[in-house]
Amino acid sequence: MKLGVCYYPEHWPKSRWVEDAQHMRRIGIQYVRVGEFSWSTIEPTPGELHWEWLDESLDILHSQGLKVILGTPTATPPKWLVDRHPSMLAKDEAGRVRGFGSRRHYTFASLEYREECRRMVTMMAERYGHHPAVASWQTDNEYGCHDTVLSYAEADLAAFRLWLAEKYGTVEALNKAWGNVFWSMDYRSFDEIELPNLTVTEANPSHRLDFQRCCSDQVVAFNKLQVDILREHSAGRDLVHNYMGFFTAFDHHKVGQDLDVASWDSYPLGSLDKEPLYTEDEKHTYLRVGHPDAGAFHHDLYRGCGNGRLWIMEQQPGPVNWAPHNPTPADGAVRLWTWEAFSHGAELVSYFRWRQAPFGQEQMHAGLLRPDAQEAEAAKEATLVAQEVKVLAESIGLDADELMSLPSAGKVALMFDYDACWSLDIQPQSRAYRYFFWCYRMYEAMRELGLSVDIVPSNAPLDMYELLVLPAQAHITPELQNRLNSYQGVLLAGPRTGSKTETYQIPENLAPGPLASLLPLTVERVDALPEHTQPAVSGRWGAGKLKHWHEQIKTELPCLLKDDGGNPVLMGEGRHYYLGSCIDNTLLKASLAKLSEVAGLSTYYLPKGVRVRERGNVIFAFNYSSNTVVFEPQNAELVIGSMCLGAADVAIWKKQHHHHHH
Secondary structure (H helix, E strand, O other), X not given: OEEXXXXXXXXXXXXXXXXXXXXXXXXOOOEEEEOOOOHHHHOOEOOEOOOHHHHHHHHHHHHOOOEEEEEOOOOOOOHHHHHHXXXXXXXXXXXXXXXXXXXXXXXXXXXHHHHXXXXXXXXXXXXXXXXXXXXXXXXXXXXXXXXXXXXXXXXXXXXXXXXXXXXXXXXHHHHHHHOOOHHHOOOOOHHHOOOOXXXXXXXXXXXXXXXXXXXXHHHHHHHHHHHHHHHHHOOOOEEEEEEEOOOOOOXXXXXXXXXXXXXXXXXXXHHHHHOOOOOXXXXXXXXXXXXXXXXXXXXXXXXXXXXXXXXXXXXXXXXXXXXXXXOOOOOOHHHHHHHHHHHOOEEEEEEOOOEOOOOOOOOOOOOOEOOOOOEOHHHHHHHHHHHHHHHXXXXXXXXXXXXXXXXXXXXXXXXXXXXXXXXXXXXXXXXXXXXXXXXXXXXXXXXXXXXXXXXXXXXXXXXXXXXXXXXXXXXXXXXXXXXXXXXXXXXXEOOOOOOOOOOOOOOOOOOOHHHHHOOOEEEEEEEEOOOOOOOEEEEOOEEEEEEEEEEEEEEOOOEEEEEOOOOEEEEEEOOEEEEOEEEOHHHHHHHHHHHHHHOOOOOOXXXXXXXXXXXXXXXXXXXXXXXXXXXXXXXXXXXXXXXXXXXXXXXXXXEOOOOOOO
């Protein structure tokens, strides 16, 4: 594992640059991200290009042996460019222009802006494509941040009409696919179709879903334009984008297909405070360390988006500035987050940022250095991790690069599908239901059982997994159905699986649609509940409550859990199981433990707040609780830490006598 940092030389006097680079080396940093917000510094006025500062900065970093991740500056086009192309600005759902004065002020669909990006990225790639410091490129920055995937401007309407014509061929086919006979919504031509905003009441869900898909495809195309230029002028460099956590508005898997590595920006405290997923109790318990599964879920998700390659491009080093409340991390939390990323396969963890800015919107966002250039707390933890990486490598007889090649895949797969997410959230039926929340809670239960998980797209190969969970795969394509038919492991399908067609209609044979061939059952009715109504559930596999979504199912399958009226909640036999309700954590853990047993996987009881992950013959344990806990795996030798893990502590073991396993 390598450590990195996000650095803004343009924010500081040149007289600091050499000292900055030397200080980075002293801490143990090897990678430095530069440039992603620097357009106005590079091109202060049209065609007047100032590259000297960037030349000098890259040369200084290179002279200290640091490798650079160079960012394309397209997330922040300068004022003169926006004034030249006002139609590049996005519009919100109410039709208001989203103007200049912060960042991400463009719509992905703007062809004018894409041409400006082509010009800038080409110049950068030609100039720095073979610079000895440049090891990698980051395209843009945080696609979709600040709700910027959906835009309702003229450029978006033009793109949408083209997209629809390409998908459906004729407007008659579109009318049929969308069910436009309902409420007389029929169209005579693609030019009559508007965007699904500013309607009197809810727009047609098929219309909304296709618009979301179209906007997602604009992100893919915008990214691909930059990728093609960088591949041409900077061959052999890793191309990467920094995705965000808890963010599903575009298909990250599709963007990831064009890149070499997936990275994401990990802010455990900011997200705990801000995300509606978490309960008040969780926010209180994990205030200074973050939720125990927030980092892990995204590491596993984005490892799947990067074909097994994962970086953390921005790691929270101290208080952030953008959540409703911004506490300081616990002592040791930054070290915990860094090691946990490595345990999930991260090749690089890069802290955001080098030195806290004294100006601008993020001046209260901590860095490794304070605004006065003295080390902040996180610098000491980063220094320690850099030393511990060497200790781990030596103790298992590998060099630091070989450490990277420890296997990071899990034995259990959870299918996460962006299209399913959009589909089910368009008509949640209960406001308490969110696809992402449900996937996260299933993942949390797996992790509490000590399982190592891969989060996979719906087109992933499945044969290497003993257990496959589909939390809510709304639409089962014929291609996915074929792979499920031939899958030899244990399958659990969750509520709402197979409940929609590709164009958002109810399947003729009702849910679970085509999956009924493997799971003979019919969802006859749905009870969509408010948060305060949680019926009791019990049966051979446990007891607890259900919430949000409760299907009334007709089936001959054996029932392992039933509701208080005796209706099936969890049913199945052999290798195929169906869960018809969102169930609480107690029941999720009990059910997944039983399914793991059926699949031949061992699970173990972990103390509250403790998580474990394995990579090859290395076992990692993390304590998110504020108590000291005792955890000791069998047949393993302690390498780092202690079997008594204090608050925010990490312990690492090497398995004994397992050299024949690879």
